[in-house]
Amino acid sequence: MKLLEFTDKGIYCSAGDFYIDPWQPVKRAVITHAHADHARYGNQYYLCEHATVPLLKLRLGSDIKVQGVAYHETVIINGVTLSLIPAGHMIGSAQIKVDYGGEVWVASGDYKLENDGLSVPFEPVKCHSFITESTFGLPIYRWQPQEQIFSDIFQWISNNKLDGKASVLLAYSLGKAQRLLFQLKDKVDRFLVHGAIAIPHETLLSQGWLLPPVERITPETPKEDFKNAVIIAPPSAEDHVWLRRMQPYSLGICSGWMQVRGNMRRRNADAGFVLSDHADWNGLLKAVKETSAAQVFVTHGFSSVFARYLTENGILASAVSTDYGDEEIISNPEP
CATH class of the missing domain: 3.60.15.10 (Ribonuclease Z/Hydroxyacylglutathione hydrolase-like)
Structure with missing residues (x-):
């Protein structure tokens, strides 16, 4: 047996x-x-x-x-x-x-x-x-060191700011999102997040995890808050009307599946970051x-x-x- x-x-x-x-x-x-x-x-x-x-x-x-x-x-x-x-x-x-x-x-x-x-x-x-x-x-599927990946993400965010665009990063709401926030916390002053990310984030903050503060996006969030902002949302938000309010924005997907270039094209993303847990x-x-x-x-x-x-x-x-x-x-x- x-x-x-x-x-x-x-x-x-x-x-x-x-x-x-x-x-x-x-x-x-x-x-x-x-x-x-x-x-x-x-x-x-x-x-x-x-x-x-x-x-x-x-x-x-x-x-x-x-x-x-x-x-x-x-x-x-x-x-x-x-x-x-x-x-x-x-x-x-x-x-x-x-x-x-x-x-x-x-x-x-x-x-x-x-x-x-x-x-x-x-x-x-x-x-x-x-x-x-x-x-x-x-x-x-062979990953680059995460230092290189996060360097690329931050450079993309900086370029978007120069172009007057918000940076929308799609990542799993539990796990990947917190990894992004943790790695970018010393380079990004303000994070706006989807509700599906804000809820577990609040739970983890209450347990003492050293994560940065975030602002939950609500229907009352002023449109001007999205200008040049760093926004983190779950993959389900990709084709949702929710995203339209963030325009103009650049869309980046954080996933191991981005190793295959065709996946980024099929999902109409502006950038694909090969970041996997x-x-x-x-x-x-x-x-x-x-x-x-x-x-x-x-x-x-x-x-x-x-x-x-x-x-x-x-x-x-x-x-x-x-x-x-x-x-x-x-x-x-x-x-």
Whole structure:
């Protein structure tokens, strides 16, 4: 029997009787991070890293039963030892280490290896079996250092100001938006944000995260406030009437998908910044290698391609079907 199994409800540990990031309601759910495809409503009990607790309550309701634990703290459930290891994906994100009878499995959730300065950096874990994402599991996806990316973003903002345009940056409302704000806070004096970004931002500020103040855009926001402004909005705002008030503006999309130039053209963006909170091809390979896992299970993304590559290079790997996805695709918050 496998320590972790892939079922129609999610990744299940029968020995401990709990699920990791289940996509159907279960009694006991261990959550890797607060994105909607990994943390869903309807579970009886939730377990997650401390920083994820307020984000889960914000998304799922303040009345959910949730226990927060620190990174590396051990929790024993029915004789199975659990610990949460930093994943570096976003604030509070964790890999789930499961240890039972001398066998160790790690379910990574989503992760990136580059330290963004805000979330706790990714830590590799030695294990017998590793469950990895493969959102960007193709060789074409190789990220530049974030210092270069943010330098390019700030130069774009400066050029827009010279042209008398607002700079509208599209980024996931939870995770990517905070990364942008954190990295630009010493270069930009004022941020205007969409409501879908303002709400989790207020929650994180209340928890002590060192993020800059933002101004929420409302129907009463004067049009003159948008002139030369830096505006951050979720991807769902791209084709929405909400954006018309910001004219004239230049539109920039922050996403790993911008690695493929055609994606920027198809989305009518003025600029595409290859900024991702997921590991690139090299990062995925490094993470897998550092686990020394004898077998690897590859989930959402280019799972078949990545699993085949691992197998051809001496690592037993197989693709598995899950309900996980990409935050940019599944999130659709209203303005």
